[in-house]
Amino acid sequence: MSMRTRLGFSVCAIEQSLYQSFGLGVFRLLGEDNLVYEHLLRHKVDEILLISPDIRTNEFDKGYDFSRLINRYIGIPACIGGSLTESALKELLEWGCVERVMFSGSIQCKNQSKINIVTQLYGRQAVVGCLALAVEENRVWILEENHRRYRHLSRSDIDRAFDLCDEVIFQDLGNYGKRNGFHYDEIVELTPYPNRTIINGGLLRTDLKRAMRDGLAAVYLDNLVMHSES
Amino acid sequence: MKADIQQCQKCGISETYFNTIFYDGLCGACKFENELTDQDYNQRTENLHGMLTHTGGQRKSKYDCLIPIRGDAEDYFILNYIIKLKLNPLVVMVNNYFLNDLAWHNVHNMITHYDVDSIIFNPNINHYKEAIRSSLRKLDSIYYPYKALHYSYVIRLAKEKGIKWVVWGQCQPIEFAGKYSKRDELRLSSWWVAEHELGGKTFDAFLGTGVQLDSKASLPYQYPSKSVASGVSGIFLSNYMKWDQRKQNEDSLLSGFAPDTPRNTFDKYENAGSSVYYQLHDLLRVKKFGVPKLEQQWATEARKDRMPICPDREQLHRYLAYEIDSFFSEFLQVTKSGYEWFVENRLSGVKHLLRTEAEKQFDASNTLPSNKCASEFILFKKGI
Numbered sequence: 135m136s137m138r139t140r141l142g143f144s145v146c147a148i149e150q151s152l153y154q155s156f157g158l159g160v161f162r163l164l165g166e167d168n169l170v171y172e173h174l175l176r177h178k179v180d181e182i183l184l185i186s187p188d189i190r191t192n193e194f195d196k197g198y199d200f201s202r203l204i205n206r207y208i209g210i211p212a213c214i215g216g217s218l219t220e221s222a223l224k225e226l227l228e229w230g231c232v233e234r235v236m237f238s239g240s241i242q243c244k245n246q247s248k249i250n251i252v253t254q255l256y257g258r259q260a261v262v263g264c265l266a267l268a269v270e271e272n273r274v275w276i277l278e279e280n281h282r283r284y285r286h287l288s289r290s291d292i293d294r295a296f297d298l299c300d301e302v303i304f305q306d307l308g309n310y311g312k313r314n315g316f317h318y319d320e321i322v323e324l325t326p327y328p329n330r331t332i333i334n335g336g337l338l339r340t341d342l343k344r345a346m347r348d349g350l351a352a353v354y355l356d357n358l359v360m361h362s363e364s
Numbered sequence: 365m366k367a368d369i370q371q372c373q374k375c376g377i378s379e380t381y382f383n384t385i386f387y388d389g390l391c392g393a394c395k396f397e398n399e400l401t402d403q404d405y406n407q408r409t410e411n412l413h414g415m416l417t418h419t420g421g422q423r424k425s426k427y428d429c430l431i432p433i434r435g436d437a438e439d440y441f442i443l444n445y446i447i448k449l450k451l452n453p454l455v456v457m458v459n460n461y462f463l464n465d466l467a468w469h470n471v472h473n474m475i476t477h478y479d480v481d482s483i484i485f486n487p488n489i490n491h492y493k494e495a496i497r498s499s500l501r502k503l504d505s506i507y508y509p510y511k512a513l514h515y516s517y518v519i520r521l522a523k524e525k526g527i528k529w530v531v532w533g534q535c536q537p538i539e540f541a542g543k544y545s546k547r548d549e550l551r552l553s554s555w556w557v558a559e560h561e562l563g564g565k566t567f568d569a570f571l572g573t574g575v576q577l578d579s580k581a582s583l584p585y586q587y588p589s590k591s592v593a594s595g596v597s598g599i600f601l602s603n604y605m606k607w608d609q610r611k612q613n614e615d616s617l618l619s620g621f622a623p624d625t626p627r628n629t630f631d632k633y634e635n636a637g638s639s640v641y642y643q644l645h646d647l648l649r650v651k652k653f654g655v656p657k658l659e660q661q662w663a664t665e666a667r668k669d670r671m672p673i674c675p676d677r678e679q680l681h682r683y684l685a686y687e688i689d690s691f692f693s694e695f696l697q698v699t700k701s702g703y704e705w706f707v708e709n710r711l712s713g714v715k716h717l718l719r720t721e722a723e724k725q726f727d728a729s730n731t732l733p734s735n736k737c738a739s740e741f742i743l744f745k746k747g748i
Binding site for chain 2: 156162163164165166169170172173176177178311312313357360361362363
């Protein structure tokens with residue numbers, strides 16, 4: 135019998151505020167982080183994914199001030215991802231204010247020092263992978279580690295992600311923040327482990343129902359949460 | 365200081381307002397102004413019609429949608445649009461007690477002209493005034509309690525009546541700030557209200573300490589729980605169509621709308637008949653953001669090439685003259701010394717704008733004949 139599919143919310147975090155991403159490089163302010171956390175409690179989400187966008191490829195001076203998590207009680211288990219130095223990551227984990235850490239670039243490159251830090255301090259169950267994908271011409275593409283271009287997604291990309299991580303997010307970047315629906319048929323059929331798979335990016339209610347039926351580990355909503363009451 | 369404030373090269377709106385986003389010198393509203401083609405708009409309008417008319421065989425109410433109104437010209441446009449779709453709306457208004465006889469005329473005329481069912485909710489005046497005193501003290505706002513009450517009442521009423529759609533008109537974060545694209549499917553939610561209407565402060569956070577409202581009195585102001593709000597969807601018409609506020613407002617004259625003779629703006633339609641909107645409410649806006657409502661309205665006209673670019677704040681201030689004492693004496697019933705204390709201590713940075721005449725006047729040729737109110741604050745008035 136499969137566990138219940140968890141409901142999560144993914145959001146971009148910059149300085150002290152949270153933003154809704156509408157695809158790569160487009161961010162719209164949701165408000166100060168406290169306000170958004172408060173509304174997530176209303177929606178009874180099981181977990182939150184906070185992504186601090188890479189300041190090298192976006193026009194921001196600073197990433198999210200993750201130290202804010204140290205002094206705040208969010209009430210929702212937090213998974214963090216994005217640009218963090220090794221020392222900052224270590225400090226956050228030592229404070230115990232995050233539950234899990236998400237890696238996208240690191241699972242594609244040889245340097246796995248940050249993954250090792252998380253594994254040593256929290257165990258592998260705290261390591262979450264993310265495959266940032268786009269579907270075009272019926273083919274699935276993956277965003278490269280440097281965030282500059284896409285290449286074809288291969289079986290080895292998927293196997294490697296599941297080898298390194300406890301759960302893997304299949305993120306439909308092309309539909310992120312939109313209401314077009316997730317490319318469910320094209321993407322979910324690729325996972326060898328539905329019970330370790332999280333889907334994210336433009337999910338609609340129909341996608342949620344399918345995910346529950348297929349026994350996926352979790353669904354991470356984006357835009358739908360803040361612009362909806364059901 | 366002036367040189368540090370970015371202004372849009374096209375419309376002149378400044379960066380200090382409503383989280384305006386700039387893209388290479390253009391504000392978001394100008395950038396997205398011509399983002400959609402006529403074909404896109406047709407498609408979006410078709411989607412809107414489909415949404416509003418599709419009942420899925422589960423219609424729970426005799427009404428197709430709820431239309432919240434405040435008695436200004438925009439309401440006429442929304443109502444006219446919905447009726448043309450052959451939908452049966454229920455009109456709802458939360459009385460903010462700031463309306464003069466002109467606004468009440470416009471409300472009652474609209475209801476009779478379009479022959480629609482309506483509900484006007486008059487909140488407990490004592491609780492309401494206490495909330496206003498507190499929000500003025502804590503947030504420099506006299507509209508906060510009304511906005512909190514307005515949205516929470518409308519959503520509760522929609523749920524109670526089994527109405528799925530609440531139709532709002534202009535989406536200000538699209539039209540003024542360009543925070544969103546028209547392609548984004550926007551819906552009203554508790555977060556939306558807190559972030560865009562309540563300045564990021566939920567009613568619970570506002571209550572904190574010092575607001576003399578018990579839990580029963582504050583309940584109507586609290587946004588409904590998720591179980592109440594679920595099943596009700598709030599949409600913005602301007603998310604689905606090319607939005608030209610001024611042109612739409614002018615059409616309301618054909619339906620008997622009476623324009624205002626407002627101070628501190630050239631717009632005789634938006635919030636016509638409010639005794640505070642372009643007075644104390646606007647002055648508090650100048651205090652907080654440095655710019656009046658006039659900036660948004662001017663920039664909107666400039667964006668559509670009907671007025672020259674909006675000038676900087678120093679020039680805008682020359683058009684402003686506020687007289688706010690009647691709000692304190694008639695509405696809040698504050699003593700003269702109390703009023704003087706407030707001006708001296710809380711409005712010190714803008715008290716030079718408390719004057720009977722502005723330095724500059726708007727060109728009269730740009731305006732239409734309008735009406736003057738006979739009474740500033742009417743607690744409740746029934747009939748036309």
